[in-house]
Amino acid sequence: MSSAEMLHVGRPISRVDGRLKVTGQAKYAAEYPAADLLHGCVVSSTIAAGRIIRLHTDRARAMPGVVEIFTHENSGKAARQDEDWRDDIAPPGHPLRPLHSDRIQFDGQPIALVIAESVEAARDAAALVRAECAIEPHCTQLEAKRSQAYVPPEKRSGIPPPSDPRGEPEQAFAQAPIKFSREYRVHAEHHNPMEMFASTCVFEPGGKLTIYDKTQGSQNVQSYVASVFGLKPANVRVINHYVGGAFGSGLRPQPQLFLAVMASLALKRSVRVALTRTQMFYLGYRPDTFHTVSLASDHQGTLLSIMHDAVAETSQYEDYQEALVNWSGLMYRCDNVKLSYQLAKLNKATPCDMRAPGAANGVTVLECAMDELAHELDIDPLELRKLNFASMDGNTGKQFTSKALDACYREGAAAFGWSGRRREPRAMRDGHELIGWGVSTGTWEAFLQTASARARLTDDCKLEVSTAASDIGPGTWTILTQIGADALGLPLEAVSARIGDSTLPASPVEGGSWTAASNGSAVQAACEAVKHTLFKRAQRMANSPLADASFEHIEVKSGGIGRKDDPRRSLSIAEVMHAADLTEIVEDGQASADPEQAKRYVSYTNSAVFAEVRVDEELGIVRVARIVCATAAGRILNPKTARSQILGGVVMGIGMALHEEAMIDHRLGKIMNHNFAEYHVPAHADVDDIEVIFVDEHDDKVSPLGVKGLGEIGIVGTAAAVANAIFHATGKRVRDFPITIDKLLAA
Amino acid sequence: MKQSAVNGKVPISLVINKVRHELDVEPWVTLLDLVREQLQCTGTKKGCDQGQCGACTVLIDGQRINSCLVLAVTRDGAEITTIEGLADGADLHPLQTAFIEHDAFQCGYCTPGQICSAAGLLREGRAHTRAEIREYMSGNLCRCGAYTNIADAIEDVLRQRVSTKEAAE
Numbered sequence: 001m002s003s004a005e006m007l008h009v010g011r012p013i014s015r016v017d018g019r020l021k022v023t024g025q026a027k028y029a030a031e032y033p034a035a036d037l038l039h040g041c042v043v044s045s046t047i048a049a050g051r052i053i054r055l056h057t058d059r060a061r062a063m064p065g066v067v068e069i070f071t072h073e074n075s076g077k078a079a080r081q082d083e084d085w086r087d088d089i090a091p092p093g094h095p096l097r098p099l100h101s102d103r104i105q106f107d108g109q110p111i112a113l114v115i116a117e118s119v120e121a122a123r124d125a126a127a128l129v130r131a132e133c134a135i136e137p138h139c140t141q142l143e144a145k146r147s148q149a150y151v152p153p154e155k156r157s158g159i160p161p162p163s164d165p166r167g168e169p170e171q172a173f174a175q176a177p178i179k180f181s182r183e184y185r186v187h188a189e190h191h192n193p194m195e196m197f198a199s200t201c202v203f204e205p206g207g208k209l210t211i212y213d214k215t216q217g218s219q220n221v222q223s224y225v226a227s228v229f230g231l232k233p234a235n236v237r238v239i240n241h242y243v244g245g246a247f248g249s250g251l252r253p254q255p256q257l258f259l260a261v262m263a264s265l266a267l268k269r270s271v272r273v274a275l276t277r278t279q280m281f282y283l284g285y286r287p288d289t290f291h292t293v294s295l296a297s298d299h300q301g302t303l304l305s306i307m308h309d310a311v312a313e314t315s316q317y318e319d320y321q322e323a324l325v326n327w328s329g330l331m332y333r334c335d336n337v338k339l340s341y342q343l344a345k346l347n348k349a350t351p352c353d354m355r356a357p358g359a360a361n362g363v364t365v366l367e368c369a370m371d372e373l374a375h376e377l378d379i380d381p382l383e384l385r386k387l388n389f390a391s392m393d394g395n396t397g398k399q400f401t402s403k404a405l406d407a408c409y410r411e412g413a414a415a416f417g418w419s420g421r422r423r424e425p426r427a428m429r430d431g432h433e434l435i436g437w438g439v440s441t442g443t444w445e446a447f448l449q450t451a452s453a454r455a456r457l458t459d460d461c462k463l464e465v466s467t468a469a470s471d472i473g474p475g476t477w478t479i480l481t482q483i484g485a486d487a488l489g490l491p492l493e494a495v496s497a498r499i500g501d502s503t504l505p506a507s508p509v510e511g512g513s514w515t516a517a518s519n520g521s522a523v524q525a526a527c528e529a530v531k532h533t534l535f536k537r538a539q540r541m542a543n544s545p546l547a548d549a550s551f552e553h554i555e556v557k558s559g560g561i562g563r564k565d566d567p568r569r570s571l572s573i574a575e576v577m578h579a580a581d582l583t584e585i586v587e588d589g590q591a592s593a594d595p596e597q598a599k600r601y602v603s604y605t606n607s608a609v610f611a612e613v614r615v616d617e618e619l620g621i622v623r624v625a626r627i628v629c630a631t632a633a634g635r636i637l638n639p640k641t642a643r644s645q646i647l648g649g650v651v652m653g654i655g656m657a658l659h660e661e662a663m664i665d666h667r668l669g670k671i672m673n674h675n676f677a678e679y680h681v682p683a684h685a686d687v688d689d690i691e692v693i694f695v696d697e698h699d700d701k702v703s704p705l706g707v708k709g710l711g712e713i714g715i716v717g718t719a720a721a722v723a724n725a726i727f728h729a730t731g732k733r734v735r736d737f738p739i740t741i742d743k744l745l746a747a
Numbered sequence: 748m749k750q751s752a753v754n755g756k757v758p759i760s761l762v763i764n765k766v767r768h769e770l771d772v773e774p775w776v777t778l779l780d781l782v783r784e785q786l787q788c789t790g791t792k793k794g795c796d797q798g799q800c801g802a803c804t805v806l807i808d809g810q811r812i813n814s815c816l817v818l819a820v821t822r823d824g825a826e827i828t829t830i831e832g833l834a835d836g837a838d839l840h841p842l843q844t845a846f847i848e849h850d851a852f853q854c855g856y857c858t859p860g861q862i863c864s865a866a867g868l869l870r871e872g873r874a875h876t877r878a879e880i881r882e883y884m885s886g887n888l889c890r891c892g893a894y895t896n897i898a899d900a901i902e903d904v905l906r907q908r909v910s911t912k913e914a915a916e
Contacts, residue, residue, distance in 0.1 A: 023833075024789070191890075647892055647895055648891045676795050676800050682894070684882070685881050
């Protein structure tokens, strides 16, 4: 598709699902009605390790409206092998089986399910279930297990382990004139999508199930349910038309899904199970991580050695892994690099990928260390980054398909006014507030996953494009509509997208920022196939004006198919279809990565983030006054929704920098701030001025559409830019995230 | 409080989105659960069920309130507007239009609460600046981080109102 043909792609189209969302008509998982619907409420463990001796359910059973109470003693038949419980995203280990046995491995583990005729009866009865437990020793403190950390023996699929050391990192470090090692920590964070986890399992006569689930992948849930319960996949349909945020928390099936289906099959009735906000805190989070970053350079700032060692928490039952330290080997040019990544087992649930998993925390600490190096050298931190610009991926030795990071530095700095920065800390003040400016680089891998799509063009020139993608908020509905419209020269109103349904053409889960590139390219391929079929049909018509044309000369627009160089030689779509006795043309298309290209190239999205903070020195209050985020992400399909994704990532990055942290009482192994009042996510008052810039970046290799993806990149680097700005404002370096008032005042 | 003879339910009368409902409600049912579970009016969202996120904001007699903290029986006779009742037929409320135009949402889950809260805020008449909008909207969390766009949308409608009012004067 040349840009001349793009009438919709690249334009700031408002969301096609906007009207449904502002009128309350968009339905989420817990909002679908069903006849004789039962409601489930989960009872959670209140200890972090041990065994259930007895569950006292008599009082709960006596509550009017209670239908059944499921525990490990009556939870029914389910698969026995770990393999059958492993979803597409599962890390190595033994996946959690809710209500499987008397063993408790973390606080908040589901131990019973109360099913009742109303939400209220289920909730009130659940509060009456009492667990008698044998408590065993537990540990929820990463520092206590740090010395027992291990390299995960089995690697998680799709997650590259740290690359092997290159050069002589230790020797180069020892001999370098400028060097330091620093310890950083990024505490555990929680996704906290606004919609709570819920599954509505509609039981149909004959045993077919339609499940409305809060998930980032309807087909991942479908295959999980089929495999765990031994059902035919055709008898399990999963729908997730609208998903109220997820940020990774909906990548894997959550326990309410298993519980709703289990109860539905046992009782032969439709069942809805929704978790509480508190319960969500115990199920999946960004892991707590310790980092040691060692940097060495010459006097001019050329990096001579980078070493990044990290320890991350995981559960007792799975080895969750993410690309945490790999970034330190590819963001800057350096011949001597050593990376390590270890895990420590705690009595907590398995962590779960959270927006830019690995990069959000791993890049943050590297970028803070780079700021420390710039300060040591007394050079501008932006200049230090430019000086060490990596024009190839040092981890793999491969070329980048594109890397307009230099433009991000240049345009971001200009918009921010970076050249007016005074280098020394504590140089800027406005009344009682110290002002600081900080910068960070951000990066995230650009993926192209295998995805399929279907396009259906009818004789009234209406197009439907479908793929089992999800839209957790980025705007998938909208961009697929735009792509379809441009591919067949139709107005937006003539195009409808169908997503969020496991019966649609195969799609990966929505995650990793790959949906626009993968599903978008599949939709385009399906539309191209429709165009080709239409062309072949047109050629077969008697006296066809296109008989001697080749496909490259053809365009489809305004309801017709004709020659680009001679628009008079054209036919209407309707007459072509009618001549072939067709009312519609349906074709499938696919997108997948080119393995040959992958031998030579890697693709990354890049960004430069600039932050201004204002710090009340006496009170320690930090305000993020403004952020400029300049991003190079290939082609931007929709500047309006693309901008929103960056804004959202930046806001979550502000939370990472200043607010977000699970606080655990380690004596009890309990998260103490498991609610929105005590776990602070950024609110309106925390978010001031954010400017988003997309720099021009042409990339004809990353994906057929030239798209790199935007879901993660906004958060990467934001927390470091804020932390570096706090140092610039105050001269205080806090290496423990989030940078809360107490830490800043004590520094 | 009137109590019905049967099964402890309390008869109440509510006008919801201009439609009168005569209901028998158990005294422990929240307004949020009443509209979502019993009236299938699911536009009002449950984000925390403990008054901390604002997703369940509705207007009761014009005032914005977290419906998860309101027991339905305590509002006998009240007039309630939810997101479903904000538009005038096919014509969207100016806030709804502005939210679409400014892309003031992503996943859309906090959106009904944000819009109802903004409608309440405009009626209160105490927000005159962007800083005041941000402060007085801080009870409505948006995890997708659409805050700047939400503030843009509300500011837009606030300005329209001020200019319409000035034109009228």
